[in-house]
Amino acid sequence: MNHRIRSGALVAGTLTLTLALSGCFASPGADAGTAGSGRVSLAMLQPPRSGLSPLSDDAFKLSRWSTAETLVVLDDAGDPLPALATDWEQTSKLTWRFSIREGVTFHDGSRLTAEAAANSLRAATGASPVPRILDGVDLRVEVDGGDVVLTTAAPDPLLPNRLSSPQLSILSEAAYASGTVNPVGTGTGPFKLTAVDGTSSATLERYDGYWGEPAAATGIDVDFVPDGTARAAALRTGTADIVEAVPAGQAASIDGNLINEVPMPRTNTLYLNTESGPFADPAVRAAAREAIDRAAIIASAYEGRADEAAGLLGPALPWTAGMRDGAGYREILAGRAEPARVDGVRISLGTFTDRAELPEVAVLVEQQLEEAGFVVEQDVREYQFIETDALEGAFDAFILSRATVLDSGDPVAYFAADFTCEGGFNISQLCQDTVDEAVAAASRTDAGDQRREAIMAAEAKILTTDAAIPLLHERVIQGEALNVTDAARDPRERLLVTGKTRVDAQR
Known part of the structure; x- marks a missing residue:
């Protein structure tokens, strides 16, 4: 080589x-x-x-x-x-x-x-x-x-x-x-x-x-x-x-010509516990997936200043969008479970207060899940007081704002941490050989187009499990x-x- x-x-x-x-x-x-x-x-x-x-x-x-x-x-x-x-x-x-x-x-x-x-x-x-x-x-x-x-x-x-x-x-x-x-x-x-x-x-x-x-x-x-x-x-x-990170709630009071929205490699995701509780059943996870109305969440909690999530990776990585149209990606997603009928299924939903929009997102997600037949009990704390419980699988569902490319500019490390059997940030408690194999294959591939194809195949494998339901991709508002x-x-x-x-x- x-x-x-x-x-x-x-x-x-x-x-x-x-x-x-x-x-x-x-x-x-x-x-x-x-x-x-x-x-x-x-x-x-x-x-x-x-x-x-x-x-x-x-x-x-x-x-x-x-x-x-x-x-x-x-x-x-x-x-x-x-x-x-x-x-x-x-x-x-x-x-x-x-x-x-x-x-x-x-x-x-x-x-x-x-x-x-x-x-x-x-x-x-x-x-x-x-x-x-x-x-x-x-x-x-x-x-x-x-x-x-x-x-x-x-x-x-x-x-x-x-x-x-x-x-x-x-x-x-x-x-x-x-x-x-x-x-x-x-x-x-x-x-x-x-x-x-x-x-x-x-x-x-x-x-x-x-x-x-x-x-x-x-x-x-x-x-x-x-x-x-x-x-x-x-x-x-x-x-x-130049001003970093103008809050979305303040943007309306500022001349729009001074506001620039930058897509971030950060996805708000609903993680579902695949190991225990109701969401151990793939069909119940699929019911939660079908219940989510992303547009309503963005309009209310983010005042329209976010992008609907078609996958785990968003517009900050512009190469991802076209690759979801490929036959291979669609074929993998066709393996998703069919939604179960849900009536009175009790679940716990956690999130944290450190990112101002997340408590409101949790309220909206609760409403949408309850309309689908779930009974939701919320637990919202500061991140430092809730992280351990989330990582140990104490919640049936957890809403997280997650950076997706970390320091290398590459999302494979995020996939490995969040969705593989040995992942150190595996809130969904997911452990499936097909996902581990896809992430490992992406990790071994040289940088460039082939690696990007392997990354998208891994994303599709993860989404097929419904262990994670991507909600939206955040934007940062930069003032100039x-x-x-x-x-x-x-x-x-x-x-x-x-x-x-x-x-x-x-x-």
């Missing part, structure tokens, strides 16, 4: 990807806090939880600010593109060789080398806990000349995709000097992180030594604003140029002042302010 990927005419893979994800609004509009200053004012949903360590979920902030970069980025279909690695080659079933881009400097002035890149990857493999993207992956990191050589204990066709995770960002050796990972002044992106004020704010400046096209904006001013009403007010009043140009609208939430983003002076 010898697969080689080359950068070809690609210059700055991150910039190429940004163009595919960006929108352009140059017309004048509502005042923005930094109009004409060359700086971008950003209001973000969540403050840092781990000191902006790239080995935590804070890594996605560093990526959204274009300050920390990875060896690889992903295109819209989830296939890998060059970034800090210019090309790569799979030299055996277990070994990959990545060539490191020349002429790149870190924000502290040191030079990107293969050893510097390897140092960041070794820090990730040795971290406790290990970054999610490497969970279960035994990775050995070596350097050979200008290349980083990676060896896995088992064949891993998804390794280049893994390296796109912001949790595997490449920082200078100085970032690791103190025992913790400090991203301030140690990235390679078009913006240099210069200051962090705890969980309150962060400041970035344009890095004039950037290896790609220099940033259009002179800097980024970040405020962490967990309160959704306050973020919406920042957009309405012009105190922020009308004088903002080229803010990224990224379903994976890896990009937001890029080198091309700018705030124009008002006219």
Whole structure:
């Protein structure tokens, strides 16, 4: 086996990807806090939880600010593109060789080398806990000349995709000097992180030594604003140029020209307990499936700002839609059980309060199930107090908002966790050989069209069991002042302010 990927005419893979994800609004509009200053004012949903360590979920902030970069980025279909690695080659079933881009400097002035890149990857493999993207992956990191050589204990066709995770960002050796990972002044992106004020704010400046096209904006001013009403007010009043995650309930009070809806790789799903209780019977699960009115749920709980689910994977993965029309997919789904007649069947239904819409979704689902003949008892708590019960099968049904592509940009890990016999997040308690075999086949397949076909076959196998009834695919509402140009609208939430983003002076 010898697969080689080359950068070809690609210059700055991150910039190429940004163009595919960006929108352009140059017309004048509502005042923005930094109009004409060359700086971008950003209001973000969540403050840092781990000191902006790239080995935590804070890594996605560093990526959204274009300050920390990875060896690889992903295109819209989830296939890998060059970034800090210019090309790569799979030299055996277990070994990959990545060539490191020349002429790149870190924000502290040191030079990107293969050893510097390897140092960041070794820090990730040795971290406790290990970054999610490497969970279960035994990775050995070596350097050979200008290349980083990676060896896995088992064949891993998804390794280049893994390296796109912001949790595997490449920082200078100085970032690791103190025992913790400090991203301030140690990235390679078009913006240099210069200051962090705890969980309150962060400041970035344009890095004039950037290896790609220099940033259009002179800097980024970040405020962490967990309160959704306050973020919406920042957009309405012009105190922020770009606002993350405007609550759906606030959107109606904002000029529609400032609102952009981005499909998310997140599905709200009704999980049914296949191991015990009424839903151990496939025909009773089928009755629940037939009872669901997705359009009514979206209209009420999401004010129309969501997409009906035709499957587990939604419009954030645009390649999925056409593949459901294939004869093979339809043939698999034809194996679903016929619905039973239900009269007075008692079930427990759980969900959690942490995502504001879910309690209302639960009320609507209860009403729809009761119209079909079920008797429903609800249990709604904070997620931290209900997760254990859900995973142990304490509920007959459970409503969950679930990320479907996780860190690699690939949904196989989600399928394996939620729907296989050994899955660690198997709320449905599903264990069927046909599903396990389909997920395993997808996992073994190389990235590209064949893997996507295998993924859709696995989705169809899962849906045939009615262990999970997909309800809707969420959208995130991103606010942008009308004088903002080229803010990224990224379903994976890896990009937001890029080198091309700018705030124009008002006219």
